[in-house]
């Protein structure tokens with residue numbers, strides 16, 4: 001028997017797609033019908049992704065065509081699901097932390113690109129600008145902040161606040177700090193698992209007396225593992241800064257770092273990318289720039305990923321030396337390094353402001369103007 005296409009469409013007008021009011025032809029769910037002799041092919045797209053809805057749609061199409069048009073028709077249903085994207089909810093996750101306005105996670109895909117160095121210098125620069133700054137070293141693989149702040153031999157003291165025992169962060173250069181390194185032996189290799197690490201971190205945040213902070217910086221471990229997932233999901237992180245060198249291999253990992261923050265389970269806005277070791281400058285020839293890891297790689301990556309570029313830090317001996325002696329290089333006034341970190345810090349604050357404006361306010365995000373920036377050089 002020869003089947004007419006219009007008879008198929010008329011038959012399909014008798015049925016609806018589960019969850020949709022109109023019949024499936026009128027609603028546009030039927031996208032195509034083809035007839036070859038007694039063979040019928042129906043293309044249909046539904047919004048409900050459940051197996052039950054898909055099965056029901058298919059069975060009903062077969063039934064109605066057999067019943068209304070031709071009982072022996074050979075029918076093929078090509079069913080596609082086009083589920084509407086879930087509306088994005090506020091990215092701030094976890095419990096708001098009283099007194100802490102913004103949490104910035106500093107990450108790198110690759111190890112050794114200078115993430116901790118950038119975090120330490122960002123922290124002291126924010127403090128110089130007049131902000132209240134905390135720094136949480138979550139780098140379970142190699143906590144380096146106690147050395148970079150010259151407090152490796154100190155330990156957080158216990159204080160009683162409102163009848164509860166709390167840890168008081170160690171303080172230097174106007175930055176309050178807690179590190180996972182304060183709780184491990186220097187020569188002890190610790191194997192951390194995600195939940196264990198996030199429990200320790202939760203204690204360092206919720207059982208610590210941070211006081212009022214404009215910014216709490218998190219120095220994350222390198223990489224993009226399940227530890228990052230645990231940290232990100234348990235804390236109300238405002239945004240992330242990704243550090244990379246211009247080198248291809250570091251950029252590939254930085255790309256993964258950005259993707260990690262953007263994936264649905266994490267969904268933390270990326271405030272921008274910092275290019276560290278952008279070029280080498282020898283002390284005796286300050287005008288000379290040698291792009292030993294490549295040129296502008298992180299800048300191009302930022303453009304490609306459509307995230308802000310926050311600035312670049314040259315590779316200079318004084319940065320490494322300053323880290324080793326425990327006094328971040330940005331504290332050396334009047335130097336190009338101080339200027340580089342001021343630029344990066346201002347851009348970061350600006351991105352935090354923009355990001356906070358774009359999202360509904362929560363307890364975790366309070367800085368909504370650049371007022372803090374006018375405090376530059378307040379101290």
Ligand SMILES: Nc1ncnc2c1ncn2[C@@H]1O[C@H](COP(=O)(O)OP(=O)(O)OP(=O)(O)O)[C@@H](O)[C@H]1O
Pocket residue numbers: 108110111112113114115116117118139142144221222276277313314315316317318319320321323324
């Ligand atoms: N701009 C720079 N100029 C000179 N040395 C630098 C610079 N940035 C970082 N370094 C040095 O490079 C080394 C690695 O830096 P850092 O420990 O900050 O990296 P990281 O990415 O945090 O490493 P990890 O993988 O351990 O987390 C350190 O010795 C540091 O002093």
